[in-house]
Amino acid sequence: MERMNDEVAALLQEYADLIAITGGDAFKIRVYEKAARSVGGFAQDIAGLDERGLRRIPNVGASIAAKIDEYAHTGAIHQLEELRARVPAGVRLLTTIPTLGPKKAMVLYRERGIDSVESLERAIHAGALQGLPGFGARTEENLLHGIQVLGKTGRRVHIGLAMPLAEDIVARLAAVPGCDRCAYAGSLRRMKDTIGDIDVLATADDSAPLMSAFTALPCVTEVVARGETKCSVRTPTLQVDLRVVRRDSWGAALQYFTGSKAHNIRTREIAVHRKLKLSEYGVFDVNTGARIASAREEDVYAMLGLPWIPPALREDGGEIEAAVLGELPRLATDADIRGDLHTHTRLSDGLATLEEMAAAAAARGYAYYAVTDHAPNLYMQRMTDDKALDQRERVRRLGSAHPGTRFLHGTELNLDPDGEVDWPPEFLAGFDVCVASVHSHFTLPRARMTRRLVRACENPHIKIIGHPTGRVIGRREPVDADWEEVFAACARTGTALEIDAFPDRLDLPAGLARRALGHGVVFSIGSDAHAVPHLANMRYGVGIAQRAWLDPGHVINTWPPDRLLRFLGDGRGR
């Protein structure tokens, strides 16, 4: 079940969309969009706040507070209901078609009664749009194509698909003669768990060779737009946008194209207050027109009176305020990771042998490394007591081959619906680390799911809750639990929550992890590797940790070995 914050954020966004479609004031639209983001990102649960409390949320004033209050008490907002009555839901859906925005959607509805994607398609084929101002032959073609695209590639993909594609494109463009610098920006640089499109930035004196190379990339299936500085293409999975700017604009362009949009709006507002103008070309003095910063991102932020802000924080989620106060966190990075506490081998469902995984872990420079094959209740894995004990002996012998790495013998237990696990306490006591995860019964009622997870925390042998929500991006929804209660239990019992770094899990998600942080919970970033290459997925987990504002102190697998072992021993590590 979602927090009321998320419900209200969705309603405010819908209200903004409907104002746009009905031709309302553009500034009013922006305010509702801003308020929707503020409410969604507000740390505190807004359920139970009175109007005065609601007005402490940024961008929520008297009018919006009253609407939220009305929703809290009646389950509806009457102004929203009025707009819904005027604009069928299908008209709002029309605006999800690329190139079709609120203005054209309203013209289609008002002039031709079109209220769904299907009726739009029929109308175009029937020639019913002819004579409609603003809808020429080319526009009709684009709309039909947009409808096709919507059905195929309009969806976000997890970062594990987008990142390799982006890195390949960047490498190819960087090799184009005349290309000075090249990097990906956008949500990928911010390490979002899902990616809607890839933004690539390059610098060159002449953009033409880059544009030609870009549109000729083997992955390109279609060129959407092509200008001198901007070019968009589609690939089978995602749209990719390339922007080419001059060398001396690199910092400003990188800041701009990294986003997020909400963060950029804030930085530009700050610029305006300082009588400056911020664009992808630099920071300019409004009075003289002179450019006063642009080469490096640090310079751009400095002109706004801010320290450089890590990309993962740039969501207008409090990072501007923290930067002003000099209170930005020292985020955990890849370099801080000293080990991996969730991995598999061929003994259960992994692909590599224990020795292969151990060698790869040592090659990564890990100070410690835990093998956590599945426990018996995941019946397909055919785990037995003897197999586990035999593996333990083999783990103990690994140290001689890799003296720099401390090898830990662990297991990934299965939480049954009551929070019980595969083995009795005396057997669990023999493991160095026990991860416990939900692998079945994903749809328990909220209270029961909450009790299941809290009971896992209360088991003194369980030190880490694996992939806590059980979500699989695009395939399985997160389980429904009272997360505040689960987080409180983790903090009370000293149980770490995993940030599973496998790219289709990324679980805990960043939003929940940040809420857990507020309870004083600690985290383990685990690769959940089932093969040697999967160990490298750790970086996606680090990205999530950064988006959750975690510093190394919050992440147990950045801790020195002795502190980690104390944690695994008594659950506190202090």
Place this chain on the structure above:
DNA sequence: GCCGTTTTCGGCCCGACTGTTTTCAGTCG
């Protein structure tokens, strides 16, 4: 509709590309 280092009114982020139009509105990021 919100907000205040121009503070209770008058502002509100910036620019590229496309299509249909002759100077710009709509869309997108």
